[in-house]
Amino acid sequence: MKNAVILIILVISINLFATENQADFEFKLDLINFKLLPEIELTDASYHRHYDLDMVSSTRSTKDGVTIVTADYGRAVVELSIEKYQHLSDAYIVNAVITAKDDINLADLYIALEIQNTVHKFEGPEAICKRDKSLNSQLVPFKDRVVEYCTENSSFTIIGSKFPEVKGVEVIENNKIYIYSSEYHKNYWRKIWRWRDWEPMINNQTKKGSFIIALDHVNYPLFNNYPSGKKGAFTLSSDADGESYDKVKAIYYGSNYEDHPDYRKKGLWANNLLVTKSIFGYNKNIYGLAKQMIADGFTIAYHTYHPLADSMSDLRKNLLEETEDLNIRYWIDHSFGKNPEDLTDCGWIPDSSSYILDILEEADFKYAWLSDGFNYSLNAFDDYCQLPHINRAMTKNYDLYFLGRRMAKCWTWNPNEEESFRTVTDRDSLLSIIEDRGLLHLYTHMCMGELDYRLPFIETNGDTLTVRDDVEERFREIDELQRNHGLWVAPAEVIYDRMLAIDSVEIVSIAEDENSFQLEVRNNSTYDIIDFELIFDEQSITHDLLSGENQQYSFSKIEAVNPDPPLIDYRLYFSNSLNSIMFSLKDNIESRVNSIKIYNLKGQLVKNRTFGISSSTYSVGVNNLASGVYLVKIQGPDFTKIHKTVIIR
Helix, strand or coil: CCCCEEEEEEECCCCCCCCCCHHHHEEEECCEEEECCCCEEEECCCCCCEEEECCCEEEEEEECCEEEEEEECCCEEEEEEEEECCCCCCEEEEEEEEEECCCEEECCEEEEEEEECCCEEEECHHHHHHCCHHHCCCECCCCCCEEEEECCCCEEEEECCCCCCCCCCCEEECCEEEEECHHHHCEEECCCCEEECCEEECCCCEEEEEEEEECCCCCCCEECCCCCCCCEEEEEEECCCCCCHHHHHHHHHCECCCCCCCCCCCHHHHCCCCCEEEEECCCHHHHHHHHHHHHCCCEEEEECCCCCCCCHHHHHHHHHHHCHHHCCCEEECCCCCCCCCCCCCCCCCCCCCCCCHHHHHHCCCCEEECCCCCCCCCCCCCCHHHCCECCHHHHCCCCCEEECCEECCECEECCCHHHEHHHHCCHHHHHHHHHCCCEEEEEECCCCCCECCEECCEEEECCEEEECHHHHHHHHHHHHHHHHCCEEECCHHHHHHHHHHHHHEEEEEEEECCCEEEEEEEECCCCCEEEEEEEECCEEEEEEEECCCCEEEEEECCCCCCCCCCCCCEEEEEECCCCEEEEEEHHHCCECCCEEEEECCCCCEEEEEECCCCECEEEEECCCCCCEEEEEEEEECCEEEEEEEEECC
């Protein structure tokens, strides 16, 4: 690691402010110079604005190789420490701890990085592995939060997930490492008509975050959130508005009559589109059908059963007794202003007569959608407050995950075609979700009837209900994407259970040799991950079941090199006539190449040739190699290049 300079500023704030005691916060790791400058921003009593605390004093000490800086802000204290990291060579771990000295409401907590002489920044495992900035991805919740910075002659890596002792990093964005992100935790409370995005901390309560600074490139595979071979996910939640036994049966099974030719030949079930169906409380009319839907792989969510205030005794009975065998874990808010038990209204307030969080906790609910009234981005990773998150301002110690959803009000919605299911789920939209390894959580009304401004999902012929032909065509298109293009379609609870489990998976150790690197990973959740997949370069490793026991995986090593090394133009190709891999410099300019090594995709060295003189053309005979894809490593005195090449006989 040579001549890299980093300035790292720890901030609990939206803006950066300099401190008066900067000398206490200056560090040096080998040849890397950087600063850790803490600041705190809180919200006022009305939660309408953020404000900064001024630092009162700071101290610095070093003992047994650990440097600790303590900054006192009067109402809170921040302690920073930096020390060698034991699980990676040539790496350090940075820990930040904020301790409240009073009851406070914490705003954004992040560490801002100011890096000098940066040439390239690779964000996410795919971009780092392939040294390709066009593959940069969001470093947000449920993504691998790792970024590599390259200077002209060195590189270093910031790791905020998946390693032991690395905890609490939610987002890495715009060179800022967020330990608490209001953008992630924000929810719109219609009761007060504003975002509620802060976290309350009582006196002596702490919040911690830690990340790694590795003074070199780190081989870091992509942890697929989805089952092996799936690249993007689509989950659909169907609202209860307008529901009846016949409508539900028609849209899910093709027709409301079992002797109809379309029954189980069309509809959601026939097209393998397993979704979440919300029901109005304990709806006796569809209760038996709901049990059949569960047996067929659908899930059931709970929608308040009345458009006005629900009886708390009835609500408790519905959730704890009447619907117990439906395994409901997902709460849906109803009409704001009419249902005070909504979580965006009074349902979260303990002294309210409409308080429901205690009932939801007793009923073991895990997820909740708040009637926030907003329509989010198509990809949940773009507006990542859509992703499962806990807001302690509301739930205190209850781990209830809030979700956001993209609205598609009905099959067609003429007031705004962008809110039509037909538009939101077109092929290009879903292909973009697959390409971005994204997630679309869609919410619609499948049982609404026809009006001037909307078309429903079903059509009526007398007392017979069937799926519309154009709706059925769209269902088949979505099924084709999941069969052939890597789209995963599943109920919301199924997708989020898996994502939470994947997020808990930890890299226990990394070992390397000349040709490969080995990972040992552990699933720290109680959820057994089926078809677990790790991806590195073009290599994919699938494990049928990742449970609580450590598992080992091995990948061919792709040696990291600085992009754009000082090398003259060249081309690399396979010559069938010469039965050789050719490395040819353009314009017949001579350059020194020390060696050319060829590896198969298992990381095994299959050819190695060294050269003692400068030339404009180099060749390696491959007459004993079978047709296939190989990795070719060219090394010179001041450069290294790795390329894939294909041998075709």
